[in-house]
Each structure stands twice: as C-alpha cells, then as structure tokens.
Amino acid sequence: MEIDHALLMQTFSAEAEEQLAAMEQGLCGIEQRPDDGELLASVFRAAHTFKGNAGTVGLHALAAHADAIEDALDAMRTGRLAVDARLVSALLAAVDALRAELAATGDEGAGDEGASKAHDAAFAAVQRLVKPTGERLPVAQPAESAGGLAARASASAPAHGNTLRIDAAKLDRMLSLSGELSIARGRLRTHLLGAGPGALEQALESHVEADRLYRELQDEIMRARLVPLGPIFRQYQRVVRDLALEHGKRAELMIEGEDVEIDTTVAEHVRGPIMHMLRNALDHGIESPERRNAVGKDAVGRITLVARRDASHIAIELRDDGAGFSRSKIAARAGLALEDAHALEDAELLERVFEPGFSTAELRSALSGRGVGMDVVRRNIEALRGTVAITSEEGVGSTVVLRLPLTLAIIDGFFVDVAGDTYVIPLEAVTECQELLPETVRHADGSGVVSFRGQPLPYLRLRELFGLEHAAPGREHIAVVKIGERQAGIAVDALLGQDQAVIKPLGPLFRDVPAVAGSTIGGDGRVALILDVAALLDLAEARAQQRSPLSPARSSRDATRPRERADREHA
Amino acid sequence: MTQPVRANEPTENTRKADYLTFFIAGEEYGIPILRAREILELQALTRVPAAPACVRGVLNLRGAVVPVVDLAIQFGQPACTAGKLTCVVVVEVALAGELAVMGLIVDSVHQTIELSESEIEATPAFGTIARCEFLTGMGRVGAKFVLLLDLDSALSAEQLYRGVPAAGAVAGGQAEKGGGLAADV
Numbered sequence: 171m172e173i174d175h176a177l178l179m180q181t182f183s184a185e186a187e188e189q190l191a192a193m194e195q196g197l198c199g200i201e202q203r204p205d206d207g208e209l210l211a212s213v214f215r216a217a218h219t220f221k222g223n224a225g226t227v228g229l230h231a232l233a234a235h236a237d238a239i240e241d242a243l244d245a246m247r248t249g250r251l252a253v254d255a256r257l258v259s260a261l262l263a264a265v266d267a268l269r270a271e272l273a274a275t276g277d278e279g280a281g282d283e284g285a286s287k288a289h290d291a292a293f294a295a296v297q298r299l300v301k302p303t304g305e306r307l308p309v310a311q312p313a314e315s316a317g318g319l320a321a322r323a324s325a326s327a328p329a330h331g332n333t334l335r336i337d338a339a340k341l342d343r344m345l346s347l348s349g350e351l352s353i354a355r356g357r358l359r360t361h362l363l364g365a366g367p368g369a370l371e372q373a374l375e376s377h378v379e380a381d382r383l384y385r386e387l388q389d390e391i392m393r394a395r396l397v398p399l400g401p402i403f404r405q406y407q408r409v410v411r412d413l414a415l416e417h418g419k420r421a422e423l424m425i426e427g428e429d430v431e432i433d434t435t436v437a438e439h440v441r442g443p444i445m446h447m448l449r450n451a452l453d454h455g456i457e458s459p460e461r462r463n464a465v466g467k468d469a470v471g472r473i474t475l476v477a478r479r480d481a482s483h484i485a486i487e488l489r490d491d492g493a494g495f496s497r498s499k500i501a502a503r504a505g506l507a508l509e510d511a512h513a514l515e516d517a518e519l520l521e522r523v524f525e526p527g528f529s530t531a532e533l534r535s536a537l538s539g540r541g542v543g544m545d546v547v548r549r550n551i552e553a554l555r556g557t558v559a560i561t562s563e564e565g566v567g568s569t570v571v572l573r574l575p576l577t578l579a580i581i582d583g584f585f586v587d588v589a590g591d592t593y594v595i596p597l598e599a600v601t602e603c604q605e606l607l608p609e610t611v612r613h614a615d616g617s618g619v620v621s622f623r624g625q626p627l628p629y630l631r632l633r634e635l636f637g638l639e640h641a642a643p644g645r646e647h648i649a650v651v652k653i654g655e656r657q658a659g660i661a662v663d664a665l666l667g668q669d670q671a672v673i674k675p676l677g678p679l680f681r682d683v684p685a686v687a688g689s690t691i692g693g694d695g696r697v698a699l700i701l702d703v704a705a706l707l708d709l710a711e712a713r714a715q716q717r718s719p720l721s722p723a724r725s726s727r728d729a730t731r732p733r734e735r736a737d738r739e740h741a
Numbered sequence: 742m743t744q745p746v747r748a749n750e751p752t753e754n755t756r757k758a759d760y761l762t763f764f765i766a767g768e769e770y771g772i773p774i775l776r777a778r779e780i781l782e783l784q785a786l787t788r789v790p791a792a793p794a795c796v797r798g799v800l801n802l803r804g805a806v807v808p809v810v811d812l813a814i815q816f817g818q819p820a821c822t823a824g825k826l827t828c829v830v831v832v833e834v835a836l837a838g839e840l841a842v843m844g845l846i847v848d849s850v851h852q853t854i855e856l857s858e859s860e861i862e863a864t865p866a867f868g869t870i871a872r873c874e875f876l877t878g879m880g881r882v883g884a885k886f887v888l889l890l891d892l893d894s895a896l897s898a899e900q901l902y903r904g905v906p907a908a909g910a911v912a913g914g915q916a917e918k919g920g921g922l923a924a925d926v
Contacts, residue, residue, distance in 0.1 A: 683789055
C-alpha cells in the first residue's frame with residue numbers, strides 16, 4: 171500500500187509546530203521557575219516526540235538536531251546543567267532553527283547554504299553547553315533582533331493559512347442539524363402544497379421549527395469558528411522574554427482567561443495590535459531593574475494579558491506595572507503648554523496618545539517609537555468594530571483595554587423604519603424604546619430633548635440628519651442608545667423589532683459615508699443600512715456646535731425631490 | 742438599418758462589437774454588451790446618506806449590495822421617473838482598479854446593435870448632453886447616432902462625487918471617521 175507522503179508531511183508539520191510552540195513556551199517558563207520539574211518534563215516530552223516523528227517521516231537532520239536539544243534538557247533534568255538565561259537563549263535559538271528547517275522542508279527548493287550554516291551553529295552552541303568536558307564557550311546568540319522577532323510573530327500566524335481545526339463532534343452536530351433542517355423543509359413544502367383547512371397554521375408551525383433549527387446550525391458554525399485566546403497569548407511569552415533581554419530589562423508575561431474564545435478572523439487581526447502594545451509596555455512602561463529597585467518595585471516587571479468575555483464582546487486587557495504614562499511627557503509631545511495640560515482630565519490627555527506619530531520615548535529605540543503608534547492600533551481595532559481605552563497612573567503602571575466583537579459576520583440588530591427605509595441599530599447599543607410625544611421640544615434641525623426617566627435626554631432625528639424627504643408620521647418613537655457614557659435617543663418612524671443582521675460591505679463607492687457601518691438585507695429583501703451609533707452621536711454633536719440657520723446642503727433639496735416622488739410612485 | 746458589407750478578413754475598420762442601447766432622458770446610449778450583466782425591473786432602492794445625488798440608492802442583487810446610478814442627474818437632467826419601461830441595467834465597472842458591479846437606471850432598454858469600428862465616430866467637443874469625457878464615441882445607426890458610454894469614466898467615484906450632493910445635513914459636513922466595516926469578512 172502506498173502512503174500519501176504529502177498528507178503524512180502535512181500531519182507531521184502541523185503536529186511539529188505545536189510541539190515547537192510547547193517547547194518554546196515551556197522554556198520561557200523554566201527560565202522563570204527553574205525548579206519546576208513538571209514543566210521541564212513536558213518540554214522534554216515535546217522534544218522527544220518531535221524527534222520521533224521527524225525520524226518516522228525520514229527527516230533525519232531534524233531528528234538529529236532535536237536530539238541535541240533533548241540532550242540538553244536531559245542534562246537540565248539531572249541537574250548537570252544549571253538553568254540560566256544564556257542556556258535558555260541557546261535552546262530557544264535552537265528551537266527557532268528547528269522551526270526554520272521545518273519550514274524549509276515544505277519548500278521544494280533546498281534551503282540556502284547560509285541559513286543551514288546558521289542553524290548548525292545554533293545546535294553546536296547547545297551541544298557545547300551540554301558537553302561536560304571543556305570550558306563553556308560564550309554563546310554569542312542573543313535571541314534575535316527585534317525586527318526578526320516582529321517578522322516571526324507575524325509570520326507564525328499565517329503559517330496555518332486559512333485552515334482551522336474543528337472538533338469532529340462539532341461537525342457531526344452540524345451534519346445532523348442540516349439533516350433535520352432538510353426534513354423540516356420537506357414538511358414545510360408538504361404543508362404549503364396542501365390546501366386543506368389548517369394548512370396555513372401547519373405551514374407556519376413547520377417554518378418556526380425550521381427557523382429554530384437554522385439558528386442552531388448557525389450558532390454551531392459560529393462556535394466552530396471560535397478559537398481560544400490562550401495559545402495566541404502564550405506566543406507572546408517568548409516575545410516578552412526576548413524583548414526584555416535585548417533591552418536590559420526584566421519582565422514576565424502573566425496570562426489570564428486563556429479559555430476565552432474569539433472568532434478566528436478577529437483573532438488574526440488582534441495579533442498585530444497586541445504585539446505593538448507589548449512593545450510599548452516594554453519600551454516605555456517597564457523600567458530598568460535598577461530603577462525598579464530604587465522605587466521599591468520587584469526587579470522583574472510584570473505584564474499581564476487578560477481576556478474576558480461580556481455579553482457580546484471580548485475584552486483584551488494589557489496591564490503593566492511600569493512607569494505609566496507621564497503627563498508632562500505627553501503634554502510635551504502633544505505640544506501643549508504645561509498649564510494647559512494641567513487643565514485636562516487624565517482621559518483627555520491620554521487621548522493624545524492616539525494621535526498619529528505620537529511617541530513619548532525620549533530615545534527612539536529599535537523596539538518602538540518608529541512613528542507607528544497607538545493611532546495604528548486604534549485604527550486596526552476600530553476596523554474590527556472594537557474600541558481601545560487607556561488608563562494610566564504615573565509610577566504605578568498603565569492598562570490598555572481592547573473591546574472586540576465576538577464575530578465580524580453577524581450582529582444582533584434592532585430594525586427601525588425611517589421614511590420608508592429600514593435602518594439597523596446594533597442591539598447592544600439599544601437600551602430601551604419609548605414614544606416621542608408630539609409636544610416635545612424640537613429644533614429646526616430635528617434634534618431635541620425629551621424626558622427620559624426624569625432626566626433630559628437629547629435625541630436626533632435620522633430624517634433630518636440624513637435628509638430624507640418624506641412626511642413624518644403622527645407618531646414617532648425613540649430608540650434610546652448608549653455608547654460608553656454617552657446616552658441619546660434616535661427618533662424613528664417605527665420600531666420593527668430585533669433580528670440578526672448579516673453584515674455586507676457597502677462597497678468602495680460608499681467608503682466615506684458617515685455614521686453607516688455597513689449594510690444588511692432585511693426581511694423584505696431590501697438593503698438596510700447598519701448605523702454606527704458612536705459616529706452618529708459624533709455627527710450630531712458636531713452639528714450642534716456649528717448650527718447655522720441655513721445648512722448649505724439645503725439648496726440642493728429641490729434636485730432630489732423628483733427622485734423621492736419616483737420612489738414613492740414605484741412603491 | 743443598413744448593415745455594412747462583411748469583409749473577408751477583419752481589419753481595423755471592420756472589427757465588430759455588440760452594443761446594448763437604452764434611453765436616458767430622451768437620448769439613446771449604448772454600452773458594450775459584454776459589460777451588461779443583467780437587466781432588472783426597477784425596485785425600491787435604499788437611500789444612502791451623503792451619497793451623490795445621482796446615486797439613487799442601493800439594491801439587493803442576490804445578496805450583494807449594488808449601488809444604482811441615475812445618469813440623467815449626472816448629466817444635469819431631471820431625475821428619471823419610474824414608469825412602466827423603467828429598468829436597471831446592471832453593469833461591470835472598473836472602480837479604482839477593482840471590478841465593481843453597479844446599476845444604471847434607464848427609461849427603457851431599446852435594442853442590441855452590432856457596430857464595426859468604421860461606424861463609430863469621434864464625439865464632438867460639445868452638443869451632447871453627456872460631457873464628452875463620458876463617451877467613447879458615437880455609433881452611426883441609420884441616420885441617427887447612438888452615444889456610446891464610457892462606463893469606467895462616467896461611473897467612477899470621482900465623477901459621481903463631483904456631481905450635485907444629495908440633500909441632508911450629513912452631505913455637507915465631513916464625517917468624523919469613516920465607519921467602514923472590515924470588508925474582507
């Protein structure tokens with residue numbers, strides 16, 4: 171029987187990558203806790219399995235190199251070799267070399283001479299450390315350059331391409347659901363064809379049943395797309411270790427909430443921002459060990475990556491116990507006079523950090539401060555419909571919180587009708603609804619204030635804001651929305667209720683359309699626009715500030731009137 | 742309609758192409774038939790805030806969101822009113838280097854014609870309702886001319902946004918931030 175070699179290699183390299191990742195993470199852990207025998211044993215097992223698998227698929231060079239690592243680990247286990255940063259660096263370099271060799275086996279062309287020589291050097295360094303005879307040679311292998319690290323961190327992501335491992339049980343569940351769905355569809359068809367009494371009720375009943383099954387299937391598919399954040403977070407342990415070493419600092423990365431799951435697409439998109447934030451924390455946050463000792467902190471800086479889940483969002487929090495953002499430095503960088511800066515609240519001042527090109531580092535290092543700053547992080551996160559917030563206490567540390575949606579493809583939406591068009595407000599933003607009484611205060615531009623639970627609540631009318639020519643109905647409603655601390659009402663003609671909205675991009679022509687986050691197809695088959703509530707409130711606030719009696723856009727209304735008539739006639 | 746005599750070998754002057762013709766604001770326009778994807782009945786469109794006036798809205802084409810353009814407005818004519826023969830010609834356009842699908846509102850679709858290069862004349866500098874940069878030429882059909890549209894130019898975002906802005910408060914004011922979703926989902 172012929173074994174499919176390509177398939178075998180694919181299985182091998184998928185497993186090998188996991189083993190290499192386990193070795194890497196284990197080694198970083200051992201450096202922090204040299205006495206953890208269990209951890210050492212797990213790294214040893216990973217190396218051993220790697221060696222065995224490599225031998226099985228005929229990659230003897232890889233097996234031999236893994237053997238060198240195994241020897242070193244064995245020496246560490248028996249206490250012949252003391253664990254220190256140099257040893258761990260050498261072993262990590264060897265793991266990197268293994269990874270590079272593994273990648274090279276995937277390519278048809280043989281690896282280039284220089285690379286393989288570098289790899290051999292990495293293993294030779296490990297072997298020299300293990301050999302009890304002869305003096306220890308200095309290992310001139312200080313991890314990697316920051317640039318290389320960055321490349322590695324980003325390269326390790328697409329290594330898996332667009333494949334996703336799914337629990338077979340999940341697939342079975344999907345299959346059985348789709349089977350049930352086709353049965354329900356058959357029943358629906360039968361009931362629709364049958365003209366007898368009660369056929370309609372029966373048809374509706376089957377439809378409800380099919381609908382339930384469909385939702386279940388959808389949930390199952392969405393769940394299958396979720397990946398735990400733990401493995402992604404653990405990759406950064408190595409990054410933190412190497413970056414700190416290179417910078418003459420000491421730092422460890424703590425991880426919380428490893429089980430929190432996130433959509434695989436979102437996960438891919440947060441790697442870059444997290445990497446950037448870690449660099450920031452190490453470069454600007456964590457102080458040098460001497461400085462930390464002087465201010466009474468532990469010499470080892472602590473960075474904590476936390477994942478949390480709330481209703482429809484994932485929060486990823488990066489805390490460091492470093493110096494925090496310095497008010498005076500931010501002010502200086504932002505070009506503010508010190509007294510002006512004093513007048514600003516912390517939050518307002520920290521806002522400046524998100525301005526393009528911002529950096530407080532006095533010395534632009536290789537780590538960060540290369541002109542690509544938090545503005546890029548914010549842009550990337552906002553592109554995922556997420557938010558970024560910074561809190562910081564000078565001398566104590568800073569915290570960056572990324573809030574991200576669970577998924578990118580589907581949102582729960584609240585459907586409303588304005589002037590015959592349907593709009594979708596993300597459900598998470600809607601707190602409640604109430605009727606808009608006709609006697610409420612109203613300005614010419616459609617905005618106004620209503621009493622909401624005894625408090626004044628500003629509201630805006632989409633009809634005026636979007637310039638929709640259509641007589642307002644006698645009764646209007648207000649959807650009360652809340653984004654962060656801001657609360658406002660959105661006045662609409664009718665509330666249509668909540669439903670799921672599959673997000674469709676609006677296309678390149680509408681790239682700059684304000685306050686619209688995308689579109690979806692409503693139940694009537696027409697396109698419904700999804701509102702970006704935060705941008706909508708920004709827009710209303712901006713308008714209130716520059717309110718003028720005659721809006722320049724008004725003059726063009728006549729041009730649009732015939733088109734409204736056309737739409738109405740057609741409807 | 743006079744059909745030109747077919748030469749034995751296709752030369753510059755005898756290469757032929759099919760065109761779909763339709764009426765916009767009383768004039769007959771033509772587009773290469775290969776650029777037309779389908780013809781739809783005019784349906785209720787969803788308006789998009791701050792879009793140019795000539796972009797009447799978007800429609801759902803089997804799950805894809807397609808912008809619909811009223812070229813009459815772009816050519817400075819009164820907007821196309823919905824009638825019995827009004828329809829939407831769905832066309833393919835190269836928009837900023839990407840292939841995009843857009844709809845054109847037309848008063849009525851007329852016919853398909855075959856034109857050889859010798860039957861296509863250069864557009865005069867003035868005298869046409871459509872600006873001459875929106876036209877690739879004029880096709881001679883009998884004693885009349887069909888205006889051949891340059892879709893990529895007439896439907897470019899640049900040209901559309903150059904036209905009259907739509908009414909509404911958001912049209913004039915610049916958006917604080919573009920609220921684009923990740924389009925690669």
